Amino acid sequence: MKLSVIEVHDLHKSFNGVQALNGFNLEIGDGVFGLIGPNGAGKTTLLRILLGLITPDSGNARVLGYDILDQSLEIRQNIGILHERTAFPEQTTPIHYLRNTVRLYGSDKDPEQLLASVNLTKQKNQKIEGLSAGMKQRLGLAQSLAGNPRLIILDEPTSNLDVASRDEVVDIIFNLYTTEGISFFVASHILSELERICHDVSFINEGVLLEQGSVRDIIATYTSNLLKISTTEPTLVSEYVTRIPGIVGTRTTGASQVVVRVEPSRKAESKKQIQEVLRNYNVPFYGISEDVGSLEDAFREIMRVR
């Protein structure tokens, strides 16, 4: 049986009458787990409750088997954390900061190696205030490794980063999982990255769990009824396609693609009908794809259904 890394039962939390978590439940095991939700969905509130930074109104949770209310110190001893926009003492240097952090955890990690693991060796003696956003994020990752964490919690680890820095952070996360077996709990709204690194994901909105499962299962479940039409005239395509029986809905994504939702039992038939209609009316299109969708498509579907 898989050991639960995080268990959350019926968690409620409100701020000035606004319900941030409304009976949230979750159970996850080892691996890289993604928590997906729009801004204000309750992701950060959940993470802060798990860390003991805020207290829930009701409900309970356990992290690595430790109770969040009674054993917060044990939880923090066994996990690493990277907050969204982590604040560092700006006047100190990365190496100095990590030395103190390692001492705080009472661990035997070598700060030099920690910096090397996130490619910050060259910057070790620079002041933190002079580091770029990506470097600071990598320093945050090194800080989260300062103890001997069994789990690392990351809150929006790649927001505010350019594409190259995002790739670097994602690669580091995945390497740490494969080489050191550290589990990750990643809260983010950048779905393409979560799709790359996560085994399982859950969707949260308005403080409630909407869906949970493996990335592939969720994508298959929520995107199997979708067809994607490549065209230069998305408005025209939408207009004609919606007239076809069996078409549930359409959505224009960008300047050259229309996503069509069909009844799953009539997918092949619908595809044929669409091709015929568009040809008959001389609407330009380049192809209709039945490829498996992305986590982003699944997210849109889940938000629409719920």
Place this chain on the structure above:
Amino acid sequence: MRKNLRAIIAIEFENMAYFPILEGIVCLLVFFCVGTLLGGFMESVFIVPRSVYNGTGIEANILEAIRKDNTQAAAGPLISLPYVLSLIAPLLSTLSLTRPIEDGTLRTYLSFPVSRSTILFVKFLLVNLLLWGISMGGWIIQIVLGIPNFQQYPTLLFWSLVLLLNCMLITSTCFLVSMLSKRTETSLLFGLGMWYLLTMMSTNYNLSIQVRGVFYPVVMIWASIYYGTSYVSANQFILPIIGTIVLIALAYSACHLIFQGMEV
């Protein structure tokens, strides 16, 4: 736990070392010392050559008097350091507590395996040690330079305790204000207001020395220095000291309670 404590002290100390206010304190000290030394040594008189008074050369008497005056003038302002530092205490407390809340570093620290009690204690300890250390430094210089009366009191440790209590009282109340407001501007404003109130009370001679001593323990020392022990006898110190300790304990306990439940 010991490793934790050492590391958190190091982190806090580094943060404090980067406070611009620390540079301000050093500048202030230099200003006091240099200014008063210059002022003292500029004292001069005109002496008729070889004049004699009561069989002794006037020149020797006058020069001796000038030497005494100069040393007193040089050291005099140092005794005012507790006043100056009590003005700085709200700034230090605010920078130690409110700034980390605002810039997010407190959230980072609270995510480490360190109890909130330890973090609060270390912050309180370091702010007090800094204030107390500087004011003690000033006082010791004063004693070395030889202020009359002051040397009559052999128990420097006792005065140190009073000075420490003074720092702790101001710091604990400033911490409380910072904790409640969580905003730099508000806590600074309240802190400075409180400094003004306490200073005003300490110089309000309608109040007894014991009442003034509770809210501003250092006035007992000043009273002893200027008026002698007949004005403030040793057993009269007990009540103000106990009163101050109670106030500190109340303010610190309130800080502790608020900090334990603070959501960051």
